[in-house]
Amino acid sequence: MLLLRKVAVLAFSLLVSSAGRASAEDFRIGAIFPLSGANADYGDLYMGATELAVSHLNDAKFLGGKLSIAYEDSQALPQQGVIAMNKLVNVEKVSYVLSAFTGVSKAISTTAARSHTVAVNGGGVGPDLAELGEYFWNVIPLANFEVRAMAPYLVQKRGLKRFVLVYVDDPLGQSIKRELESSLPSLGAVLAEALSVPSNAQQFSGVAARVRDAKPDVVYIASFGAQQSQIIKQLRDNGVTQQLASYSGFAIPAIASLPEAKGALFTTQRIDWNSGDPVTKRFTREYQAKTNRAPTAYAANYYNAVLLFGTLASALQKAGLPITGKNLLAKRREIGTFDLVGGRVTFEKDGTIRSAMQISEVDGEPAVVEIVAAP
Known part of the structure; x- marks a missing residue:
């Protein structure tokens, strides 16, 4: 079913491309997602949200014409991402691209800056994503905020210091790693061991042995996709029973359904799925109906990224201005604050957002155990 969905979306993208941009009323944006390989689950998650946003904007005739997305497969690999970005900018001529994964x-940020193409990230959380220039925006709080929410909770409320x-x-x-090294000492905690693994590794029995030898109170996992599932399984299979913790990479169905992940803690931005605000309420209801799964922060971020384009493009239309990367950037700065899933969002000067955070525990569907105010 997953493969059929991807093929259908890609076929639609190619059909629209071959027909060309037949009307000035039609609008096209790009998306560089992992649609194949070990991280394809993320691409499927993102696409469920972006397609919902497109349908909402089109049904409301928000732009006076039809919006569509040209999807390109990065496989979560930087080189593939650059190839995809060049195609979207030079062939598809889009002014707005959705991105994912830190690497x-x-x-792609160099091409975005050079071509004045807006790139919007809703999934990567490396703190240096705040330093990629004025055309690179983040609709997700970055990892420094995630670690700064999790570390004090683990130390002060769970008594876990090693x-x-x-x-x-x-x-x-x-x-x-850098964020843990800088934040733990002031909390009276210590990073006893930091074990790196190659991005394509899938065997972790040796890592598990070193983890056991270090006698930790908590094991923080900073990986993603199929690899993080294997790390969890093999740690547990090799006798590591301590508390597991992570960042928002754990906020995917594959982790929620993994028996060995039960009890693991992870951070995401704060979103109240029971909120009465109309944007959040509609997204939550219709995302569940469309995908048959609970909404996640990642899904909300990519829905928001498309909704943000719609808001900016509509404002430019009303002002009689062309929808270009330069004009989208100027309009975002002018408007400043936007009503998106999760509430009102204000962009910082560096194109990032600040948000309250939440810590959730894996127990089938994740359960929120702590809310941390925005820094």
Whole structure:
């Protein structure tokens, strides 16, 4: 079913591309998602949200014409991401691109800046994503805020002071390592061991042995996709019984349904799925109906990224201005605050957002155990 969905969406994208941009009333944005490989679950999750946002904007005739998305497959690999970005900018001529994963986002940011194309990240959380220039925006709080929410909770409320980090050796994992190194000492805690793993590794019995030898109170996992599931399984299979913790990479159905992940803690931005605000309420109800799964922060972020384009493009239309990357950037700065899933969002000067955070526990569907105010 997942494969059929991807093929259908890609076929639709190619059909629209071959027909060309037949009318000035039609609008096209791009998306660089992992649609194949070990991280395809994320791409499927993101697409469920982006397609819902497109249908909402089109049904409301919000832009006076039809909005569509040209999807390109990054496989969560920077090189593939650059190829995809070049196609979207130079062939599809889009002015707005959705991005995902820290390494991919960093890789495409140069093209975004050079071509004045807006790139919007809703999934990567490396803190250096705040430093990629004015055309790179983040609709997700970055990992420094996630670690700063989780570490005090684990130390002060759970009494866990001896940390071991298992991290993928890429920009995401390295940034979380730096954040733990800088934040734990002031809390009276220690990073006893930091164990890096290659991004393509799937065997972790040796890592598990080193984790056991370090005698941690808590094991923080900074990985993603199929790899993080294998790390969890093999830690548990090799006798590591301590508390597991992570960032928002755990906020996917594959982790929620993994028996060995039960009791693990992870952070995401704060979203009250029972909120009465109309944007959140509609998204929650219709996302569940369309995908047959509970909404996640990642899904909300990519819905929001499309909704943000609709809001900005509509404002430019009303002002009689063309929808270009430069004009989208100027209009975002002018408007400043937007009503999105989760409530009102205000962008910082560096194109990031700040948000209250929540800590959830994996127990089938995640249960919120702590809410941390925005810094």
